[in-house]
Amino acid sequence: MKKGVDPVLVFWKGFGIFSEGSITEAIREVSRIQDRREIQYASAIALIYYHERCRHIDQVRGAAR
DSSP: OOOOOOOOHHHHHHHHHHTOOHHHHHHHHHHTTTOGGHHHHHHOOOHHHOOOOOOOOOOOOOOOO
């Protein structure tokens, strides 16, 4: 991430994208900031929420059942 980019603004941009219906794009946007300390908890919760609402969920092949 470029220096000077506010992670809180990126978080809310991701929320706006999610609200418009582009879930995968919102996940991509919020993933950029998930390691920033000041927004780490909020981005983790948002990513969980967005992933739960995805239509296409990745499945691991050969996983124990």
